[in-house]
Each structure stands twice: as C-alpha cells, then as structure tokens.
Amino acid sequence: MAGVRALLEVMERLRDPDTGCPWDQKQTMQSLLPYTQEEVYEVMAAIEQGNMDEIADELGDLLFQVVFYAKLGAEQAAFDFDSIAAGTAAKLIRRHPHVYAEDGRPLGKNDKRPSDAEIKARWEQIKQQERLAKAPEEPTVFRDIPHNLPAILMANKLQKRAASVGFDWTEKAPVLDKIEEELDEVRVELERGNQEAVAAEIGDLLFAVVNLARHCQVNPEAALQQTNRKFKQRFQAIEASLAAQGLTPAEQSLAELEALWGKVKANEK
Structure with a gap:
C-alpha cells in the first residue's frame, strides 16, 4: 500500500497550515463538491473511451477527492481514510452473506450458497435494515x-x-x-x-x-449520454460537410439540414 501512504502524506502536506498549498488550505467539503462531480464524469468519459492510461489517471483524480474529504473529516475528528475504508469493508462483508459467513469468514467453495433469487432478496433485506438504522424516525422506503x-x-x-x-x-x-x-x-x-x-x-x-x-x-443516464454524444458527432459531421463548401448550418433551411442529417446516418450504417 505504498502508493496509498504516499498519497495520504501528500494530502497532509497540502493541508499543512504553515507550509501547505494556499488553495488546498482554503477548501471545505462544500467547496469541493463541484470538483468531485466533475471528476466522476471524467472517469465515466475515460471508461467509455477505453483508454486504460486515461482511466487510471482519472481514477487517481477521483481517489484524491476521497482522500481530501477524509483529511477534512480527520481535522474535525469525525473520520479518517482508514475508518472510511474499514467501514466500507465491513458493510460489504455484511451485504454479501453468500460470500462471507456471519462471523466474517470467507465461505469456501464447498460451503452451501443461496440461489440468485435468495441473494437478491437478502440484499434488499440488508439494505432495508441499514436504512432503518440510519433513520428509524423516518417511516418511508425513501429514507436516506x-x-x-x-x-x-x-x-x-x-x-x-x-x-x-x-x-x-x-x-x-x-x-x-x-x-x-x-x-x-x-x-x-x-x-x-x-x-x-x-x-x-x-x-x-x-x-x-x-x-x-x-x-x-x-442505465438511463448512460443511455442519454450515449445519445448526446451521437447527436453531437452527427451534427459536427453536418458542420464539417457545409464548411467544406464555405457554408454554415445557419444558412440552411430545416429541410436541407434534415437531408444532411439523413446522409450522415446513412454513412454510419
């Protein structure tokens, strides 16, 4: 885990009140939110492009966001990176009774395992119990x-x-x-x-x-993102075709643009 330790040490240095980075020193959990959202979308874009080096780079940026929140939590004595990781590991063990026994022991290949239907039902039951534990005063399936x-x-x-x-x-x-x-x-x-x-x-x-x-x-979000990209690529193809003739889309009628759209789709096929 040398890489994780190095990243945590860098975060400590960046937040040092005397020798750290002025920008990093000013950040709060609220101020980081837009950057976190941006990093999530950049990870998604890298995965869709399939460039493994780019995926690793963007995942690193997203991991830095997690480390940053963990540092801010540690400064408030609320949580730290290790407690986040430990809590997540415990939650995953609890949610996978078909992989781990009740005592946390990994099940062997000869241990009895539930069916897919039982796994799904158990998963929902565990999630429901967790929601109740988080907000027992809120009697709704939409809690949390x-x-x-x-x-x-x-x-x-x-x-x-x-x-x-x-x-x-x-x-x-x-x-x-x-x-x-x-x-x-x-x-x-x-x-x-x-x-x-x-x-x-x-x-x-x-x-x-x-x-x-x-x-x-x-996934409706992924499906719409795919359509957005497709629309953008097709319209840019129309722009390129018109630009080659010294024209612009704004100079064309709707019928002319639709005809060009049809040609772009036909070329894709």
Whole structure:
C-alpha cells in the first residue's frame, strides 16, 4: 500500500497550515463538491473511451477527492481514510452473506450458497435494515435518498425503492402503455396552451421513460449520454460537410439540414 501512504502524506502536506498549498488550505467539503462531480464524469468519459492510461489517471483524480474529504473529516475528528475504508469493508462483508459467513469468514467453495433469487432478496433485506438504522424516525422506503441527486438518477432510485416493496409492474407492456398515456397528456396540454401543465406532463413522461429503462436493465443516464454524444458527432459531421463548401448550418433551411442529417446516418450504417 505504498502508493496509498504516499498519497495520504501528500494530502497532509497540502493541508499543512504553515507550509501547505494556499488553495488546498482554503477548501471545505462544500467547496469541493463541484470538483468531485466533475471528476466522476471524467472517469465515466475515460471508461467509455477505453483508454486504460486515461482511466487510471482519472481514477487517481477521483481517489484524491476521497482522500481530501477524509483529511477534512480527520481535522474535525469525525473520520479518517482508514475508518472510511474499514467501514466500507465491513458493510460489504455484511451485504454479501453468500460470500462471507456471519462471523466474517470467507465461505469456501464447498460451503452451501443461496440461489440468485435468495441473494437478491437478502440484499434488499440488508439494505432495508441499514436504512432503518440510519433513520428509524423516518417511516418511508425513501429514507436516506439524497435530495439533491440529478433528476434522472433520483427518478431511478425512487422507482427502485418503491419496487422493493412490490409497487411495480412485472411486465414491460404496461410500462410502454404508461409512456403512451403520458405522451397523450402532453399533447392535450400543448393544445390547451397551459405552459405550467405542459411542464408537469413532460416531467411525468420523462419519469415513465426512466421506468422503461429500469425495466429493460438500461442505465438511463448512460443511455442519454450515449445519445448526446451521437447527436453531437452527427451534427459536427453536418458542420464539417457545409464548411467544406464555405457554408454554415445557419444558412440552411430545416429541410436541407434534415437531408444532411439523413446522409450522415446513412454513412454510419
């Protein structure tokens, strides 16, 4: 663990009140939040690109964020890096009774193991017990869900929690029907011209689409990110094609742009 020790020592030096870095000395958990979010997305981008050197580099940046929070916690005598790691290890052992025995002993290959269905049921039971322990005064399946999650992730988590107590369809057909229903309601409100109602119905439609992604075992955030990249690449191809002729998209009609879009898609195939 020489690398971990070296990183922790660097963090100590950066936060040293006398000889440390002025920028690092000023940081708080709140001020680090935007940097942490940025690092998470950079890790995701590196993984999607498949460059292992880039992945390792971005994971290092994300690890530094964890080490930074751990240092701030240690300065407040709340927690440190070791207690975070130990707590996580204990939690993972507790959540994997199909890998570890009750006393924490790793199960051998000859030990009896539960079925996949039993593993899933046990996982939900353990998570529910942990939520109750964290917030016993809050009698809801939504306890401990952070209120500031991105909307798509929040929708997915709310749906999963409701599903954990049986509030969920077992087939995809009614999920698709719900999307059609919500789309019809958007059309109705568009005709009425009620902007507030339109926004509410579009929210319902997005929630229903996230539900479809969940039922199809598709990560909705990743799926939308993929579509964003695809849209960007296609439109940039249109820009490049027009630039070669000394033209710009703004000079084209919608019909002309759609024709170019069709050509780009055809070339992809």
